[in-house]
Amino acid sequence: MGADKAVLLDTEDLEDDVDHYTISEMLNAFFKDKEYDIILGGNVAVDDGAGQVAPRLAELLDINQVTTITKLDIEGTKATIERDVEGDVEVVETELPLLVTCQQGLNEPRYPSLPGIMKAKKKPLETLDLDDLGLDEDELEAKTKTVDRFLPPEKQAGKKLEGEPAQQVEELIKLLKTEAKVI
Amino acid sequence: MSKKVLVLAEARDGELRNVSFEVIAAGKKIAGDGGEVYALLVGDGVGSFSDALIKQGADQVLVAEHADLKTYTTDAYKQVLLQVIEEQSPDALLIPHTSSGKDLAPRLAAKLSSGLVSDIIDIELAGDEVVFTRPIYSGKAFEKKSVTGGMLFATVRPNNIAALDEDASRSGDTKDVSVELKDLRSIIKDVVKKTSGKVDLAEAKVIVAGGRGVKSAEGFEPLEELADILGGAVGASRGACDAEYCDYSLQIGQTGKVVTPELYIAVGISGAIQHLAGMSNSKVIVAINKDAEAPIFDVADYGLVGDLFDILPILTDEFKKVKAGA
Numbered sequence: 023m024g025a026d027k028a029v030l031l032d033t034e035d036l037e038d039d040v041d042h043y044t045i046s047e048m049l050n051a052f053f054k055d056k057e058y059d060i061i062l063g064g065n066v067a068v069d070d071g072a073g074q075v076a077p078r079l080a081e082l083l084d085i086n087q088v089t090t091i092t093k094l095d096i097e098g099t100k101a102t103i104e105r106d107v108e109g110d111v112e113v114v115e116t117e118l119p120l121l122v123t124c125q126q127g128l129n130e131p132r133y134p135s136l137p138g139i140m141k142a143k144k145k146p147l148e149t150l151d152l153d154d155l156g157l158d159e160d161e162l163e164a165k166t167k168t169v170d171r172f173l174p175p176e177k178q179a180g181k182k183l184e185g186e187p188a189q190q191v192e193e194l195i196k197l198l199k200t201e202a203k204v205i
Numbered sequence: 206m207s208k209k210v211l212v213l214a215e216a217r218d219g220e221l222r223n224v225s226f227e228v229i230a231a232g233k234k235i236a237g238d239g240g241e242v243y244a245l246l247v248g249d250g251v252g253s254f255s256d257a258l259i260k261q262g263a264d265q266v267l268v269a270e271h272a273d274l275k276t277y278t279t280d281a282y283k284q285v286l287l288q289v290i291e292e293q294s295p296d297a298l299l300i301p302h303t304s305s306g307k308d309l310a311p312r313l314a315a316k317l318s319s320g321l322v323s324d325i326i327d328i329e330l331a332g333d334e335v336v337f338t339r340p341i342y343s344g345k346a347f348e349k350k351s352v353t354g355g356m357l358f359a360t361v362r363p364n365n366i367a368a369l370d371e372d373a374s375r376s377g378d379t380k381d382v383s384v385e386l387k388d389l390r391s392i393i394k395d396v397v398k399k400t401s402g403k404v405d406l407a408e409a410k411v412i413v414a415g416g417r418g419v420k421s422a423e424g425f426e427p428l429e430e431l432a433d434i435l436g437g438a439v440g441a442s443r444g445a446c447d448a449e450y451c452d453y454s455l456q457i458g459q460t461g462k463v464v465t466p467e468l469y470i471a472v473g474i475s476g477a478i479q480h481l482a483g484m485s486n487s488k489v490i491v492a493i494n495k496d497a498e499a500p501i502f503d504v505a506d507y508g509l510v511g512d513l514f515d516i517l518p519i520l521t522d523e524f525k526k527v528k529a530g531a
Contacts, residue, residue: 041320042311042314042321043314043315043318043319043320043354046315068342068343068459069341069342070341071323071324071340071341071342071343072311072321072323072324073307073311073323074310074311074314074321074323075311076311077279077308077309077310077311077312077315078311078312078314078315079315080312081311081312081313081315081316082315086279086280086390086391087279087308087312088279088391089307089308090304090308102394106304106453106454107304107305107396108303108304108405108406108407108454108462109399109406109452109453109454109455109462110396110397110398110399110454111396111397111399112276112393112395112396112397113393113394113395113396113397114391114392114393114394115391115392115394116390116391116392117390125460126453126460126461127453163354164320164353164354165318165319165320165321165352165353165354165355166320166321166322166350166351166352166353166354167350167351167353168348168349168350169336169348169349169350169351170348170349171341171346171347171348171349172346172347172348172349173345173346173347174345174346174347174486177504178506180490180492180502180503180504180505180506180507180508181506181507181508182497182502182508182509182510183507183508183509183510187509187511187512187515187516187519188519190509190510190511190516191509191516191519191520191523192523194491194507194509194520195523195524195527197507198468198489198491198507199527202468202488202489202506202507204467204468204488204489205435205468205524205527
C-alpha cells in the first residue's frame with residue numbers, strides 16, 4: 023500500500039487485560055521520543071467501534087486533533103482540513119504537529135500491486151514489547167472491564183406481505199398500528 | 206450509594222438536542238435516590254435552555270458561555286469540562302455519543318487517566334456497580350462493561366435511553382460558569398450545511414432510506430414526501446451515495462451513521478452487511494424491494510415485494526389518512 027516501515031507493538035504480556043487506556047499508553051510510549059508532523063488514525067475500529075484510542079493518544083502527546091476528516095491539505099506547518107460533522111462539513115485550520123482520524127471519502131486507497139507485495143517482504147518490521155517501550159505491566163492495567171458479551175435475541179422471521187401493492191400497503195398499515203404499534 | 210452525576214447537554218443549530226434529555230435520564234438512574242444530576246450547557250447564548258433541562262429532570266444547570274464556544278472545538282470544550290469537573294468533583298460523567306462527544310470524551314478520559322465506556326445503549330445497577338451495555342461488531346453483538354479505574358464515565362448513543370416525562374413543576378438552580386479559554390489550536394473557518402436541517406438523522410423516530418433501487422436523484426422525491434408525512438428523515442445506503450443519487454451526509458451504515466429509529470423503512474435497499482450494521486437495531490423495520498430474495502428481508506419485520514415506485518405513492522397516501530385521523 024505504500025508504507026516504508028512497520029512497527030508492531032506486542033501486547034502478549036498483557037493477556038486479556040487490554041483496553042483503550044492500555045493501547046493509547048503503549049502508543050504514547052512509542053511516539054514520545056519520535057519526531058512526527060502528523061499522525062493518522064482510523065475513525066473507529068470495526069469490531070469495537072469505540073473510537074477512543076486516537077483522541078486519547080493526542081491528549082497524551084499534548085498535540086491537537088481533528089477527527090473524522092474527509093480532506094487534508096498541508097502547506098508548510100499549516101493544515102487546512104474538512105471534517106464530517108454528522109453530515110455537515112466543517113472547514114478547520116490548524117498547525118502541525120497534529121493527529122487526525124480518517125473518515126470515508128478522504129481518499130481512494132490504492133490497490134497493492136504484485137511488485138509492491140514482493141517489495142513489502144523486504145521492508146523492515148520491528149516488534150516491540152513492553153520492555154522495549156519501557157513500560158511495566160502494572161501501569162497498563164485496563165480501566166474498564168468486560169462483564170459479559172452476548173448476541174441479540176434471535177429476531178423472529180419477518181412477515182412478507184402478499185398481493186397487489188394496495189393490498190400489501192393496507193396490510194402493512196394495519197400491522198404497524200396493531201402489532202408493531204409504531205403509528 | 207447516591208451519586209453526583211454531571212451530564213453534558215448539547216445544542217445544535219440553536220436547538221437543544223433530544224439526547225440532552227436522554228443523558229439526564231441516564232444520569233438519574235446512576236445518581237440513585239438522594240443523588241443529583243448536574244446538566245452542563247456549553248456554547249454562546251445557550252442559557253435559555255436551562256429551564257427545559259430542569260423540567261426534564263436536571264437538579265442543577267451549569268451554563269458556560271463564551272464567544273469561542275459557539276462552535277465545538279476540542280481544546281475549548283476540553284478546558285470547560287476540566288474546569289467544571291475540578292469545581293464540582295462529580296462521581297460520574299455522561300456525554301452524548303455525537304460528533305462532538307466522540308471527539309471530546311476519549312481526550313478527557315486520557316487527561317483524567319480514566320476508563321471510558323463509549324456508545325452505551327443501556328445502564329444496569331448491580332448493587333453499587335454500574336454496568337453499561339454497548340453494541341460491538343457493528344450491532345451484531347453486545348457487551349456489558351463497567352469502569353474499574355478513574356471516573357465513572359460513558360458516552361450515550363442517542364435514541365436509546367428514554368428521556369423522562371417532562372415535569373413543569375420542577376425547579377432547580379442555574380449557575381453561570383465563568384470560563385477563560387486559552388491556546389485554542391483549531392480555527393473553524395466555515396461550516397457547510399449539507400443536511401436539510403429538517404430532522405436530525407441520528408435522532409429521527411422515523412427514517413425512510415433509499416438504495417440503488419431508487420435509480421436516480423429524482424427517485425428520492427417520493428421518499429422525501431413519505432418522510433415528511435411521517436415527520437421523519439431521509440437516509441440512504443452507500444450504493445445510493447456512490448451512484449450520486451444523494452449526498453454522503455445521508456449515508457447509513459458501517460462507514461456512515463448508525464441509527465436506531467422506531468420505524469425504519471428501507472426502500473430499494475438490498476441489505477448489504479455494511480448497511481445492516483447501521484440500522485439493524487431499529488425497533489421496527491419495513492423493507493420494500495423488487496427482489497424477494499434480497500437480504501434486507503432477513504432483518505425486516507415486514508416485507509413488501511414489488512416495485513417501489515408503485516408502492517410508495519399508495520403508502521404515502523395511506524399514512525396521510527392515518528395522520529389526518531389521529
